[in-house]
Amino acid sequence: MIAIGLEGSANKLGVGIISHPTAGQTGPAKILSNIRHTYVSPPGEGFLPKDTAKHHRSHVVALVKQALRESNLSISDVSCICYTKGPGMGAPLQSVAVAARMLSLLWDKPLIGVNHCVGHIEMGREITGASNPVVLYVSGGNTQVIAYSMQRYRIFGETLDIAIGNCLDRFARTLGIPNDPAPGYNIEQLAKKGGGVLLDLPYAVKGMDCSFSGILARIDELAHQMHAGTLKDTASGELVTPADLCFSLQETVFAMLVEITERAMAHVGSNQVLIVGGVGCNERVQEMMGIMARDRGGSVYATDERFCIDNGIMIAHAGLLAYQTGVRTELEDSTCTQRYRTDDVYVGWRDD
Known part of the structure; x- marks a missing residue:
């Protein structure tokens, strides 16, 4: 089971590819690629949504290609496309959602919208082993x-x-x-x-x-x-x-x-x-x-x-966990939102 994750809720644009064991198998997740490109504003200034969104649109295709090269994968190997649904800055989120929809349509792959906060939590649990x-x-x-x-x-x-x-x-x-x-x-x-x-x-x-x-x-x-x-x-x-x-x-x-x-x-x-x-x-x-x-x-x-810093691999990991429980995001529902509460997410992959 292999997922590509796209993260772009703020000034970090991240693309990650992760592999999970298939049903009936055990073992840790494998990080195949985890790359990031940051929009850096001038000293004394914050990053504006429109400038950040433009940065994400300019770099997302190159980052996806680089991630596929690093992981030695072809499009046929990918199980699903995961993207950050929210929370975050509106314009950057929209840029990444459009890119994810494009890949889903071009490659005919299922789409999974991921809560940014849950992505951080699940990646932290996976890496550290905290129970x-x-x-x-x-x-x-x-x-x-x-x-x-x-x-x-x-x-x-x-x-x-x-x-x-x-x-x-x-x-x-x-x-x-x-x-x-x-x-x-x-x-x-x-x-x-x-x-x-x-x-x-x-x-x-x-x-x-x-x-x-x-x-x-x-x-x-x-x-x-x-x-x-x-x-x-x-x-x-x-x-x-x-x-x-x-x-x-x-x-x-x-x-x-x-x-x-x-x-x-x-x-x-x-x-x-x-x-x-x-x-x-x-x-x-x-x-x-x-x-x-x-x-x-x-x-x-x-x-x-x-x-710790925003990255695509956490979106791929959390999205693949949801995907393995049957979650899918239909194209008409593949929106993004600046307000997406952590406790709004049904964590169906945990039963402890």
């Missing part, structure tokens, strides 16, 4: 604490406004940090140079939910004071640096995530945490979550940037 973890899903567009129950991924807590990745990306624009390879990554590297100053920022945990817009507004205000040369550390009297601001922001928002994740673990009785999504690559959030999990006698599971 039934509490999932922390953190990315540019999503922030959720999730646990599986009765063939649904249930959302225990989420952001009430902007996602944590969006918060980090927007602060990177305030500082004028480059977007290459990723603004959040560059903030992480700056934060490693800080640590001497922990500024007081709003800590906005509301039950099981988080809010990041107030933190962003405050850290932006402090950044303007820093640029004006009027922001000093109250303890040492020294001027605050961009590294201090990045360190303070990371420490505050990651502490919020650790709190709500621990509360979910206690509720469901799990001692495993699986971190997925682009922000999940951050070494500091992995470290902080690991300290909490070890104190509870548990463990943390995370993947590297090949699978």
Whole structure:
């Protein structure tokens, strides 16, 4: 069973090809190809939907051809075409949905629409071997604490406004940090140079939910004071640096995530945490979550940037899991949506 997955919900265009054992066989999935091309906007700017969509349309055919070459497959070997149905940015999603429909019609292959969030979760489970973890899903567009129950991924807590990745990306624009390879990554590297100053920022945990817009507004205000040369550390009297601001922001928002994740673990009785999504690559959030999990006698599971950052292989994997349970997306239903809840998906491939 072989699937091609197309992902393009934001500025990453990914094409992946994966192989699953056929019915009656056992064994791990095999990654045959996993390639990605990123639209990088100029420093200080975000990526606009129309520009991102144009990027995806320009590169998707070349990436599909490259993936087939890398995997040494022909079209006849492919079982189905999987694409990101949502959530994500409207115009980029539409570009990838059109490409998937084109391949489905040209090759006469079934089409499978995949929830982006479920793709992250299932790829994380496959790569790490985590059995039934509490999932922390953190990315540019999503922030959720999730646990599986009765063939649904249930959302225990989420952001009430902007996602944590969006918060980090927007602060990177305030500082004028480059977007290459990723603004959040560059903030992480700056934060490693800080640590001497922990500024007081709003800590906005509301039950099981988080809010990041107030933190962003405050850290932006402090950044303007820093640029004006009027922001000093109250303890040492020294001027605050961009590294201090990045360190303070990371420490505050990651502490919020650790709190709500621990509360979910206690509720469901799990001692495993699986971190997925682009922000999940951050070494500091992995470290902080690991300290909490070890104190509870548990463990943390995370993947590297090949699978944390948006990619086509996670769409291929989740789509093939659904395909093997009989799921098909008819051509007239092969739409995309910016709002596609994680808990809207019937997880028919799990019965544990």
